[in-house]
Amino acid sequence: MMSAWQVTADGDPQDVLEPSEVARRELPPAPKPRSPILHPSSPVPLAEIGAWHDEADVLIVGYGGAGACAAIESAAAGADTLVLERASGGGGTTAMAAGHIYLGGGTRVQKACGYEDSAENLLRYLEASADDSDPEKFRLYAEGSVAHFEWLVSLGVPFNDSIHEARTNMQQTDECLIWSGNEKAWPFCELATPAPRGHKVAREGEAGPLLFAKLHESALAAGARIQNDTRVLTLVIDEKGGVAGLVARQDGEDRAFRARRGVILCAGGYAMDEAMFRRHIPRLAGRVMAIGNPYDDGAGLRMGLAARGAGIHLADYHITLPFYPPASLTFGIFVNAQGQRFVAEDAYHGRIGELASRQPEGRVYLIVDEPSYGRPEIDGFELAATEESIADLERALDLPEFGLQQTVDYYNRHAERGQDPLLRKQPHWLRPIKDAPFAALECSLGKAPYMAFSLGGLWTKPSGEVLTEDGEVVEGLYAAGRNSCGIARSAEGYASGTCIGDATFFGRLAGRAAASRSARSE
């Protein structure tokens, strides 16, 4: 059930992480008995700690994109910084990714490629993408996006001044910009001026490992200590509930580490933990593949929750229906069990995945004619039917009589004129569906290769400080990346590169904030 992805014993992050395959785990059908509990994450009282094995100003739990950026800033601010990572090398899910970072507001690459963007425009887009914007985080991200890009460049992260225009979810080239969200699709295109914002690190294939290698170099250069093969088990809390350190298993021993200033949780999402996935996203459990690295098991999140941190958006996720490439399928139409359309087909595959997964009974087909037909390049899409007429296709799919015919007639009549009054697919992708044979790709939930990961996490201030349900700070506790809830919080609005953008940006803020906190007095 766990994927083929394995952590090796080698310490070099570029070698440790196999970038070629995204780890996937198929969840079994619900319901099942819960797994035995191996690692309770409830905090240990400070009074029970006999002696500290080691200490630092700032302890960072997890060494992916968020943890590395937190370490760089914390160490650069002069704090003694110690990173503890379970795997034998760093990288986390960041180093498994294609290496896109969602940035805008007028970066060097956007300008070189001739695209106008601004902080205000980026903010409008981000706000349109969430039903619950965190005003301060969204504003900071929009205003700080260009500077964050420049900071990455200053660490040696390379970006080419080029754009990859194809509609794809698996860019293999080393061009930089892609349209990685819903920028050109309705209604987003009317709410903010479209601009491409996925910035890929300059490397062919998956560029996540190169991104992480540069972050790793900088963390070491800044003086951060990194300890691998170290599994953090629990936080240590003082009599007031503040975080004073943690307990980790290292070299076969449970060891206590003291945090003079703070602990930053950067240990990733919970998609790979079957029980948490089922508990918080039951609608999708057993019907999608969870994606992430094997250690995206929510351990850091559970520790934070048990230390009084509030969990927000825990039921939110990114889901994808990766039906393109080939982009020509965008000329098709998605229909539900009523034979009705429900989404502009030129939207991002994540938005389409979410809306498709919510159709009645989860039943969805992609209808195309011969000139547009192609098989998605991701395995797992089946052909539900092919017929010589739409009427026959309707019968073959057992759709309500005349339902699909009526939908296709209506679509064609307007597509001829370059219009989509129903859902406003943009004119570029409008073409009547009229040349037999006609095909229906199976896109139903549970049958098509939907993939998902968690977006929810601890409720944090932009500084990474963790808040309780009362809105009070848990003293000494910070979170970033998918241990926190960041700017990515809605399946309908997600864009590729948002998680790495958020993790690196707010990881930095957390590192700085923890480093500048007053040291504990004991």
Next chain:
Amino acid sequence: MMSAWQVTADGDPQDVLEPSEVARRELPPAPKPRSPILHPSSPVPLAEIGAWHDEADVLIVGYGGAGACAAIESAAAGADTLVLERASGGGGTTAMAAGHIYLGGGTRVQKACGYEDSAENLLRYLEASADDSDPEKFRLYAEGSVAHFEWLVSLGVPFNDSIHEARTNMQQTDECLIWSGNEKAWPFCELATPAPRGHKVAREGEAGPLLFAKLHESALAAGARIQNDTRVLTLVIDEKGGVAGLVARQDGEDRAFRARRGVILCAGGYAMDEAMFRRHIPRLAGRVMAIGNPYDDGAGLRMGLAARGAGIHLADYHITLPFYPPASLTFGIFVNAQGQRFVAEDAYHGRIGELASRQPEGRVYLIVDEPSYGRPEIDGFELAATEESIADLERALDLPEFGLQQTVDYYNRHAERGQDPLLRKQPHWLRPIKDAPFAALECSLGKAPYMAFSLGGLWTKPSGEVLTEDGEVVEGLYAAGRNSCGIARSAEGYASGTCIGDATFFGRLAGRAAASRSARSE
């Protein structure tokens, strides 16, 4: 912003609670600065408690349906039981309700009215109503439903052997049974044999006060102590994280109460807390009226979360679009911004509310012709348009051209034959929409009087024991009613009476479990 509903200083629960009006609070538009924090709910370490003001075997926080049933069972089992309630009288949201309890499996009333039901059939229905059944809770509820009915009868709660057949959400009569969920609507009608299961306590108007009065009598008779005007502030935890008692404000003082066996949180949902509503249900915040009693502010839930309890389904809720009575509106069709239907109009108003609220842009109209027209009896529904033809109505509503016409034509063509191939509204409610004038009732989110309350809560075992994210029991802590997540956990599947059914049933189990726990040794 708070409603007209007020807690009086009088101690009699029948008088204290004004049953005539459900409390409503309109949330202001997002985003806003968060409110100042008045009552942090983080637990107090046992070591900080100097002296106990009082003690009991079982302490119960909150005296609504769940708390009263917990008190009855705990006291009946011989445990010294003390209930602490913030208001000047008991009742909670239970005493504000119409007084329906969702029960089945073959109750005395079901049999008397000629309806077949069984535990297996009830279980099938409950499972169909949730995307995440808690197998053990669902089974216990289905198997124990008849006995729970008999237990209520044994306490003197009266039920008439009669049925109220009208499709309504505001039964004023003293008949017992109503169809309070989706039993007769597709797809539920194919998954379980339809049976009416809303059991109304025998009283005209709101029967919740009578129900609560009977529970109150029994709690007193069993020997439970009830203390009103007592606001529980925090739990007290021992060095292992187990719950040892609580701190409450009483007579102007903060007093510590020791729990020898356990604390049961029964303090209601969080719908009336603006910050929690916005944090956990952001999609609906500012667009619906929150319903509950003013103390449904999540205080008990926050205490449980801060004591390491896991929150599940926190983003789930019951939402209603109370468009009937008049039932004749069920002959109409709901359409979205695409002019498409999306739900069988004979479903329960909660299911319709949920699906309507999720349509693109939240835009929804109810289309009816003259013979079916009527104004919903709940204030706040506006007429979006009336026209002499569907084509004119389509233009007046600014729907895509021919979209509504096509939908109505299709619907009428099949309704003539008593069929609804698209969404399977049952034949009883099928009638062509053909006699001018035609009306469109405004049912869009933010414009129609949608109402909602929270369903999520602490993750509990059927015994009420609270679990952490690791699945471990928080020693000494129990929850019931809307401080826990029970059998009601899905907006699409909710049925009236489920919350009171769940609260009273699992409140009893929690009372019994806490009473039988070994006493703490200190």
